[in-house]
Amino acid sequence: MIDVSGLRKVYRDRGREVTAVECVDLHVREGEIFGVLGQSGAGKSTLLRCVNLLERPTEGTVTVAGQELTALGEAQLRRARQRIGMIHQHFALLSSRTVAGNVAFPLEVMGLGKAERARRVAELLELVGLADKARVHPAQLSGGQKQRVGIARALAGNPSVLLSDEATSALDPGTTQSILALLKRLNRELGLTILLITHEMNVVKTICDSVAIMRDGRIEESGTIPELLARPGSRLAAELFPLPAPEPGHVTITFTGQADEPVVSQVVRKFDVDVNILGGALEEVAGVSSGRLRLRLTGQERAAALTYLAERGLLVEESR
């Protein structure tokens, strides 16, 4: 649904060059929620703004819903952007307009008549749970309600893709969860593909199907969450389940979905080994119980026990 290939963006700032994004390839499948995770300055906003060409890439191509945006002129691009919604960290609402007026704004730009606009605005406000706030101004709303208006406005043009620029970063934890639940519902009910950027692991583990980790303008690793958790040395796994630095001989096992199996007691019963649990973490990630355990495993049948764990589908990593 979104294909970014060989993306590079260099800003020229008072004679100085800043490379914000380099060598980025991204493939977001139709109907998935894809998160780009990274610290401040990693290049996430630049990447997102290159996807709808609010920033023109220095190099590379961007294709959304089969249309290569980087090949379009300004007029065609304006039309293509109507099919790509965007929501922002600080909501970007017009303070002089009511909630209904904010949602109607893109519909006016598209040239919809008054009656059709009113019908569509009512439908959109219903969708985001704000039907009773149509006539109030943004200043009278909570942060979560403001973001709901932003979401309704972003959906006005019936987009197939929604871009989210740190949409929950200005919200408290409870409101964050309710906005994430709304995004997940829209993803499921409307088949909306969502590309979001965030610095919060909580956002990734609550709603993302896939993730790319970005650092210094580059993507360090990307894939579906189960794929990344099953990959040796995964940074996502280490950040989701932080464990103390391992010592030589320590074993780290990562599981995705096998949390119900009593693997440690099985290993002790089946093999001549002793197991010390040195640390561990368990979380619901993308709807699946996942986690990591750090173990010290000693005894005659250590190697066979490790093979057994790997055969049960666990990722087994030994520190040297």
Ligand SMILES: Nc1ncnc2c1ncn2[C@@H]1O[C@H](COP(=O)(O)OP(=O)(O)OP(=O)(O)O)[C@@H](O)[C@H]1O
């Ligand atoms: N318009 C601009 N002109 C010059 N440099 C810029 C511009 N926009 C971003 N940069 C630089 O590009 C790099 C990446 O910035 P970007 O905002 O994309 O990162 P980010 O991961 O979104 O961080 P944040 O969450 O803090 O916005 C930074 O070094 C930043 O200073």
